[in-house]
Amino acid sequence: MTDQLKYPHLPSTLSANAPRVVSGGNIGPVNSALVPRFSGPATFALLPTIQEVEHADVAVIGVPWDAGVSFRPGARFGPEHIRSASRLLRPYNPALDVEPFGLQQVVDGGDVAINPFNINEAIEVLQESTGQLVRSGTRLVTLGGDHTIALPLLRSVAETHGPVALLHFDAHLDTWDTYFGAEYTHGTPFRRAVEEGLLDTEAICHVGTRGPLYGHRDLEDDRRFGFGIVTSADVFRKGVDEIVASLRDRIGDRPLYISIDIDVLDPAHAPGTGTPEAGGLTSRELLEILRGLKGINVVGADVVEVAPAYDHAELTGVAASHVAYDLLSLLALRDNK
Ligand SMILES: N=C(N)NCCCC(=O)O
Numbered sequence: 630m631t632d633q634l635k636y637p638h639l640p641s642t643l644s645a646n647a648p649r650v651v652s653g654g655n656i657g658p659v660n661s662a663l664v665p666r667f668s669g670p671a672t673f674a675l676l677p678t679i680q681e682v683e684h685a686d687v688a689v690i691g692v693p694w695d696a697g698v699s700f701r702p703g704a705r706f707g708p709e710h711i712r713s714a715s716r717l718l719r720p721y722n723p724a725l726d727v728e729p730f731g732l733q734q735v736v737d738g739g740d741v742a743i744n745p746f747n748i749n750e751a752i753e754v755l756q757e758s759t760g761q762l763v764r765s766g767t768r769l770v771t772l773g774g775d776h777t778i779a780l781p782l783l784r785s786v787a788e789t790h791g792p793v794a795l796l797h798f799d800a801h802l803d804t805w806d807t808y809f810g811a812e813y814t815h816g817t818p819f820r821r822a823v824e825e826g827l828l829d830t831e832a833i834c835h836v837g838t839r840g841p842l843y844g845h846r847d848l849e850d851d852r853r854f855g856f857g858i859v860t861s862a863d864v865f866r867k868g869v870d871e872i873v874a875s876l877r878d879r880i881g882d883r884p885l886y887i888s889i890d891i892d893v894l895d896p897a898h899a900p901g902t903g904t905p906e907a908g909g910l911t912s913r914e915l916l917e918i919l920r921g922l923k924g925i926n927v928v929g930a931d932v933v934e935v936a937p938a939y940d941h942a943e944l945t946g947v948a949a950s951h952v953a954y955d956l957l958s959l960l961a962l963r964d965n966k
């Protein structure tokens with residue numbers, strides 16, 4: 630190893646020559662058998678940055694932004710928290726029998742720098758910067774950030790792929806109309822997305838919803854937009870396999886966007902979030918539902934609402950990093966690749 634390094638006495642994760650796991654011709658994580666995984670700056674899963682490779686099939690990007698929240702702030706620190714927890718991920722995913730970094734070139738695209746004070750400008754810049762990557766053929770797994778960012782992300786995906794099917798994992802519907810008159814908030818992205826024609830409304834579904842609503846009208850509106858609902862209690866009562874079968878049935882081979890608000894997990898599994906609700910999914914249930922989607926045509930995904938100030942023992946960071954890892958595994962295993 631040392632002869633690969635120009636300055637072997639310096640932390641080698643800073644070196645362009647850091648020893649990496651290379652598989653299938655793709656450059657993977659820093660080799661944690663040679664360099665301690667807790668040293669050096671964290672990219673997602675210790676993957677190379679987008680500047681270090683010639684071509685990226687998939688980019689993990691961070692959006693450190695939380696100007697759209699209605700309760701506890703702090704999701705702006707989500708990306709760095711998830712990246713830090715993701716140091717422990719390993720190259721082979723036995724649950725899906727796949728090397729997610731070997732079948733495709735995955736990179737860390739860094740954080741998108743957006744205005745923390747101007748929501749409209751932030752949304753435009755995020756749409757433009759992610760749209761550029763999506764147009765060039767790179768699929769994105771985005772680490773939020775609050776859920777507002779799903780709207781510009783869906784815009785950039787729909788621009789290239791047309792209206793997409795949506796699986797929305799969340800305690801909340803996020804199809805409300807406005808908060809304090811504001812149209813762009815973390816409680817409203819999917820209503821805007823339907824209004825803008827970004828979604829294939831034959832195949833959109835919430836999973837994991839629970840908790841009090843403002844009124845019955847919330848559900849009526851949501852149904853009118855075309856959403857199906859699998860509540861958190863449905864997952865508990867029916868079980869993962871039945872839920873997966875019904876979701877696969879609904880989605881078919883449509884291009885699919887997966888948006889995961891980490892508050893879909895019970896606060897026992899993900900305390901570090903801004904609008905927690907009791908009675909949520911376990912991290913095992915969420916991961917197993919995702920794994921059940923093997924082969925499906927995922928065109929993009931996000932993991933949002935990780936707010937580390939309320940986290941304990943990195944529970945939420947660990948859960949979010951594993952969820953992102955399984956999303957990358959699903960991207961690697963698309964039938965139509
Ligand atoms: N997207 C998240 N996490 N929460 C939405 C909660 C909206 C509300 O305060 O009613």
Ligand SMILES: [Zn+2]
Pocket residue numbers: 799800801890892893904934
């Ligand atoms: Zn939520």
Ligand SMILES: [Zn+2]
Pocket residue numbers: 776799801803815890934
């Ligand atoms: Zn949400």
